[in-house]
Amino acid sequence: xxxxxxxxTIIFSGIDTLSVPLxxxxxxxxxxxxxxxxxxxxxxxxxxxxISQNGDKLIINGxxxxxxxxxxxxxxxxxxxxxxxxxxxxxxxxxxxxxEAYPGIRILKQEPWxxxxxxxxxxxxxxxxxxxxxxxxxxxxxxxxxxGDFTFPSAERLAELTVDDLAxxxxxxxxxxxxxxxxKVAGGDVNLKKLSSCDIDEARQELIKIKGVGxxxxxxxxxxxxxxxxxxxxxxxVRRIMSELYPEGLPECTQDVEGIAQxxxxxxxxxxx
DNA sequence: AACCAGGCGCATA
DNA sequence: TATGCGCATGGT
Numbered sequence: 001x002x003x004x005x006x007x008x009t010i011i012f013s014g015i016d017t018l019s020v021p022l023x024x025x026x027x028x029x030x031x032x033x034x035x036x037x038x039x040x041x042x043x044x045x046x047x048x049x050x051i052s053q054n055g056d057k058l059i060i061n062g063x064x065x066x067x068x069x070x071x072x073x074x075x076x077x078x079x080x081x082x083x084x085x086x087x088x089x090x091x092x093x094x095x096x097x098x099x100e101a102y103p104g105i106r107i108l109k110q111e112p113w114x115x116x117x118x119x120x121x122x123x124x125x126x127x128x129x130x131x132x133x134x135x136x137x138x139x140x141x142x143x144x145x146x147x148g149d150f151t152f153p154s155a156e157r158l159a160e161l162t163v164d165d166l167a168x169x170x171x172x173x174x175x176x177x178x179x180x181x182x183x184k185v186a187g188g189d190v191n192l193k194k195l196s197s198c199d200i201d202e203a204r205q206e207l208i209k210i211k212g213v214g215x216x217x218x219x220x221x222x223x224x225x226x227x228x229x230x231x232x233x234x235x236x237x238v239r240r241i242m243s244e245l246y247p248e249g250l251p252e253c254t255q256d257v258e259g260i261a262q263x264x265x266x267x268x269x270x271x272x273x
Numbered sequence: 274a275a276c277c278a279g280g281c282g283c284a285t286a
Numbered sequence: 287t288a289t290g291c292g293c294a295t296g297g298t
Contacts, residue, residue: 124293124294125294125295125296126296126297128296128297129295129296129297132296133295170294170295170296171294171295172293172294172295172296173292173293173294173295174293174294175294
């Protein structure tokens with residue numbers, strides 16, 4: 001893989017497995033929108049950017065600082081060999097079908113707080129409305145980047161607020177969970193920094209200290225916000241997959257990359273049948 | 274008009 | 287430990 005960097009463009013080339021549209025729109029992140037054919041706009045790594053793809057090239061347009069390319073490589077998990085992982089997953093016939101139907105999905109490494117807060121909002125909710133609530137959360141309480149873009153508000157910022165302050169979000173019963181999460185994270189009661197490296201069961205225990213965070217949301221925070229590809233979120237779709245296809249449990253080939261298998265199966269099950 | 278949405282907390286047994 | 291219900295809001 002190669003990197004071409006200048007202050008307005010970062011281009012990664014030679015990526016073994018990549019579909020920008022599938023990766024940005026497979027239900028793992030909620031802040032990307034397609035602004036024209038093949039061009040996606042959103043905010044991540046503290047910057048508003050446009051993202052597109054040309055073959056094995058990932059093209060990111062924005063306004064960058066020295067060293068930003070490393071942040072974006074991490075965001076797209078470019079140092080993980082998805083080609084090899086997918087080949088291994090294809091030992092299972094269902095995963096083979098899912099990967100061949102939707103090749104190139106990668107797991108994004110989002111900010112831990114953003115992932116946690118986003119999936120708190122996701123509970124008993126649908127994706128269009130999740131995006132709406134998160135958009136309003138950022139517009140109301142994030143930093144203004146200009147051009148209608150806002151950063152995701154920090155836990156520290158949200159910890160200053162009350163449930164009533166979140167009324168404009170129309171997030172319903174989730175508002176109290178957002179505030180509890182912000183207070184526990186900002187106050188140090190929950191330490192997000194250690195979740196990427198500590199024992200995964202310990203990480204789960206840490207996260208479910210937050211009101212409104214159960215097994216599913218904790219698993220999503222670990223997978224999408226902490227780079228824990230061994231985390232395995234089970235939502236209604238994955239529950240269906242498990243009962244229909246894997247009543248005896250996940251196949252051996254998913255060992256240690258359960259989260260990646262989950263993302264392919266999730267997207268496949270939601271779209272195909 | 275009922276039902277559902279990338280669930281969870283709480284009460285009950 | 288295991289169920290079942292209510293929950294804010296909005297779309298179908």
